[in-house]
Amino acid sequence: MATRRIISSEKTLLEKDDRIGSSPAANEKSNITPAVPTSVILKLLAFTLAMIVVPIGSYFLTVDNLFKGNATYAGATAAIMANMVLIGYIIVAMAEDQSDTLGPAQDGVERKKDR
Template sequence: MSDQAAVGKLNTNVASSGTLFKLVAFSLSLGIVPLASYYASLHFVWDGNSTFAAITAVFAANLVLVIYIVLSILDDRQTQQSSPRLSPPESKKER
């Protein structure tokens, strides 16, 4: 009976502090990078054209999101490769 209960347990991996730091860093950059790119491009690149500055800010926000997604996928693949594979539980027929 305890074997059956053990099968239902979930594999809960504790997130490392590096993952939490990455989440906080990207959350802050998602707010700071578009605003900074908007005002910087408004004054220095587009000479006051707010439409082009807004497009620059949208591009910067999307760039931050794409970088976060790519790094998360790479981190997940690395975690899956380093974790040991669990063997399937043996059935009653195999006992």
């Protein structure tokens, strides 16, 4: 079997393990920024709150005031409002995704026009 010789300038395994944080990444500062931007999280929380409040609120506002106690119509209104919140979230998410991909290219076009 072949054995590996240690070169005098190379550290042995024991010398490498003596140091705390012997990995190459240990000397670097850690990057603790979240993978998802804060604005995205806030939009998700806002639409989550709207998904709870809007259908329930629309049910209780319409059951007595608009539909005179008919819970079926008020329930249908609440379901429609839940779908409207969901559609609104999808539209906002798609607009945000498009602005991320088209944003830098449009900025460059606008800058050329300004000059």
